[in-house]
Amino acid sequence: MKLLLKIWRQKNANTQGKLVEYVVDHVSPDMSFLEMLDVLNENLVDKNEEPIAFDHDCREGICGMCSLYINGRAHGPQTGVTTCQLHMRSFKDGDTIYIEPWKANGFPVIRDLVVDRSAFDRIIQAGGYVSVNTGAAQDANCIPVSKQDADKAFSAATCIGCGACVATCKNASAMLFVSAKVSQLALLPQGKIEAKDRVLNMVKQMDTEGFGNCTNTGACEIECPKGISLENIARMNREYLVATLSSEK
Amino acid sequence: MSEQTGLLKSSLSKKYLMAISGLFLILFLTQHFIINLLSVFSAEAFNNTSHFMGTNPLIQFVIQPILIFGVVFHFVMGFLLEKQNRAARPQKYAFSNPSANSTWMSRYMILSGAVIFWFLALHFYDFWFPEINTKFIQGDMSGLSIDGNFRYHEELIHKFTNPIRVSIYILAFIFLSLHLLHGFQSAFQSLGARHPKYTPCIKNLGTLYAVAIPLGFAIIAIYHFFSH
Known part of the structure; x- marks a missing residue:
């Protein structure tokens, strides 16, 4: 290809x-998208040009490091997969x-296709x-x-924090x-104790980081590689x- | 900043208020539609109801101000949210394919809302301002025309003799339908009302409402245009 x-x-x-144009030849259909970029970068290094910076780690769809807005869609044209898949x-x-990199006020570009997702952290x-008392773990x-x-x-806990929801x-x-x-903890007894403070504080931080409001378009649910539901x-x-109506804070 | 003031500023609180004001406007629209429908079947019933709505002190001085506040609030908050949302992505994508994952209606609520805003300006010019002028500036609360009959039905059909006005109204109803197609079910999601048992029903009811009510308004306008 x-x-x-x-x-x-x-x-x-x-x-x-x-946007800068590059031609890449001899691409195998069996390559992953990131392997195709590896090939391009090897070519660029051979020509003494600066390789393209992009995020990646596990390359098996579980770490949440890879990103990329490919042909106008987060993680490319397939649904339920990360870019490495x-x-x-x-x-x-x-x-x-x-x-393109994820583009959002909350995700500033570090270089090329790499963005700073520490807002999520x-x-x-x-x-x-969840706060847990010290001592022996109970059964x-x-x-x-x-x-x-x-x-x-x-x-809910299968969310890998890749940021495709924000990007799309x-x-x-x-x-x-x-x-x-919020859901992965709020649904379990261990998480209920701090539930009110948790949701108030996390939403407050989300707003502080400069992310936008929800219009319920449902795009995030479709592009999420882990299929996280709008139910959350x-x-x-x-x-x-x-929490707003009943918290003392 | 105290937590209390922070709550009013939070993104979620704004969405609750958007949803509540939207649902309130849907209720208003329903009663507006029912009264309009009377004009097709009985001029007398329409006149009597209009006179009651226009002169009842509870409706005029309590409910009407709440309605006006609701309309203004929904518009102002809608534009504020849009401004914030645009700021959340200062650098746009060079290439984007949003139709792959969301409906046109859900992405362009601000556009359909803006069309409805300009339509409301015309609608107020047509009906509300003359009504306020007759009742509260000229002080004529009788609701009667020169011939001694109620004037409401006559005024209504007179407005719908102009084909340009009827066309503008129908165009606005199309945008109202697009706005409601997303807005009705979205309001419930914003308020957290989502359940596998009743959410499919809310979505179907929303689609039915969004098509039936604007279509009904359009048919009433067309009926008066052709029947007089």
């Missing part, structure tokens, strides 16, 4: 970025592919945890949890991420409403 790539290049957060067989020989620090079976709640909490949202809203992190956003809306 021979492809024309239009890739966003930006030196750092303070400089203007622009996207294969070049999803494209045709001679295709033009636009590759600060949101987690604001309340995405897990002492705390009854219904299978249904356990499954819902697990589904027309308002660059982080509601799907924050709601998944509704749950967070309920949690926040109750």
Whole structure:
């Protein structure tokens, strides 16, 4: 396969970025999208040009490091996959592919296709945890949890924090991420103790980081590689409403 | 900043207020539609109801100000949210494909809302301002025309003799429908009212309402245009 790539290049957060065209040849349909970029970078290094910076780590869809806005969609044209799980067989020989970083006020560009997602870490620090007393751990079976709640909490916990929800949202809203992190704890008995403070603090941090509001377009749910449901956003809306009306803070 | 003032500024609180004001306006729209429908079936019933709505002190001085506040609030908050949302992505994508994952209605609520805003300006010019002028500036609370009959039905059909005005109204109803197609069910989601048992019902009811009510308004306008 021979492809024309239009890739966003930006030196750092303070400089203007622009799309730069590259041609990459001998691309196998069995390559992952990131392997195709590896090939391009090897070619650039051979020509003494600056390779393209992009995020990646596990390359098996579980770490949440890879990103990329490919042909106008977060993680490319397939649903339910991260960019590292996207294969070049999803494209045709001679295709033009636009590759851009996540663009959001809360995710400043560090270089080229790499963005700073530490805003998500600060949101987690604001309340995405459960306080546990020290001492010997009690038997897990002492705390009854219904299978249904356990499954819902697990589904919410599959969020890998990649930021595709923010990238794809027309308002660059982080509601799907924050709601998944609120839900995974709010659904379980261990998380109920701090539930009110958690949702208030996490939403406050989300707003401070400059993410937009939710318009319920549902784009995030479709683009999320882990299929996190909008049900979580509704749950967070309920949690926040109750906490707003009843918290002493 | 205290937590209390922070709550009013939070993104979620703004969405609750948007949803509540939106649902309130949906209720208003329903009663407006029912009264308009009377004009098709009985001029007398329409006249009597209009006179009651226009002269009842509870409706005029309590409910009407709440309604006006609701309308203004929904518009102002809508534009403030839009401004914030645009600021959340200062650098746009060079290439984006939003239709792959969301509906046109959900993305362009601000556009359909703006069309409804300009329509309301015309609608107020047509009906509300003359009404306020007759009742509260000229002080004529009788609701009667020169011939001694109620004037409301006559005024209504007179407005719908102009094809340009009827066309503008129908265009506005189309945008109202687009706005409601997303807004009705979105309001429930914003308030956290989502459940596998009743959410499908809310979505279906929302679609039915969003199509039936604006279509009904349009049919009433067309009926008066052709029947007089």
